[in-house]
Amino acid sequence: MSIPEAPRRSWMQRWHVKGIVVTSLLLVLLVTSSRMTGVDVGMFFSNFGQFLNLLVRMSHPDWQYANVIVRPLLETIQMAILGTTIGAAFAVPFAVLSASNLIHNRFLRGLTRLFLDLVRTLPDLLLAAIFVAVFGIGSTAGVVTLAIFSFGMVSKLFYEVIETIDMGPLEALTSVGASKVTIIWYAVLPQILNQFVSYFLYTLEINVRASTVLGYLGAGGIGVFLQRSLSEFNYSQTAVIILATLAVVLVIDGISNHLRRVLL
């Protein structure tokens, strides 16, 4: 019985040159970055008692405190709704300008996309720190932060939706001589509206999560109380805040998931 021959492999494949190079590169990077960050596994375990102590104190939530945080929690949701709405409203024109099937001017499209890429690089808390400096402590800074943060995210999601629309209905309406407004109203909008709303809700979910920590830097909402409880070492209050935030996030996620399933 003859055994089928193994396929021929070059020496690069036979000695796994690529795999070895990539693995050693990763190892070198790992060692360098653990040196740079001063990682010390021993220290973590020797101080584990303190960490455990913290967890134990957090595991006795101060339920009385729940009454205090209802109001800021609602404020957090309001900040998220308003911020997402403003961001999404500004995102629509930019999404249209970046969509390759609507705008054929490559220069204009490239410029808008570059601008959107730049906006997206900025982390939310960094924006919050700057806007607290500009607008002062309070929810205004939070709303502006969330608006800019969601603008960057939503505009990208929106133009990707616009680029995937079916051009058939547009051509059909054009061929019977419909006006531009009619085309947009009857051929473009019905195709994108549901996805727009779905992405809007998705962004809202992310913003509710984000807005719970923005207050840490003074941008309003529940984060202000989070910061207060942590700086007062009042971990039983911290625990209530985290649990309440979790509940709110889960409820908002549930509603938004349900609505999105109905829409799509």
Add this chain to the structure above:
Amino acid sequence: MITTLIEKPSRSIWQRWRWLLWVVVIGALYDWTISGLKFTGLQESAGVVSRSIMAGLVHPQWSYVYDGSGEDLVSLILQTLAIAFLGTIVSAVISVPFAFWAARGDHERFFLRSGSGKVVLTLIRTFPEIVLAIMFIKAVGPGSYAGVLAVSIHSIGMLGKLFSEAIENMNRGPEEAIVSAGGRPGQVFGLATLPTILPEFFSYTLYRFEIAVRSASILGMVGAGGIGTPMIFAIQTRNWPKVGIILLGIVIMVLLIDSLSEQLRKRLI
């Protein structure tokens, strides 16, 4: 010529007026939203501050880029990248068992195992990263080590979820082939499961690294190392030229990492 028009489909009253209900609901929601927020009004200094921020962005403090002290922009950006890299790698390793825990099995009853895994991952995902960082600062002191730990633990929530979904959707063909050729469970795992799933795991890890770079750059604001610490000091002392150069550094770093990671991910899948 045919002149009869096709009749419009008849709709019930509910269908015809349903949009009005939505208008009322959404209107009430926004009314509640706007009335609930206190817009303290723009501070008088807002105009001055934003003008000086702009001036700072246009004239960044170039001397901060590199001065060899180890506290300059380049060293701290590298430190930020190190935090993100190490945190992501550690988290990717820890996420693998979590992913197999949370992945829905074919013969599983009531999805007790996978369901509990999914709940745990959601809990980890929702726990704010900043609070984690503060907790780890208590354990190991302020510095980038605390940042690494925070990124490592927080990323498990998302990576575990993405990994488990990859496992649920993977191609079972190679596994069956090894089983039918008489392979042992260990061989099935090493020769079929891992090779099938690894490219996707790597791709998700790279994607998570992009996010970790962003969070590592803000964790410093609470004292967990990286570029965030000088950033928050510069903002608090109103040192806008320094804020300008740090912002520039973060933007360039994130753009570079994003495009690098995108290139790598394209090659993987």
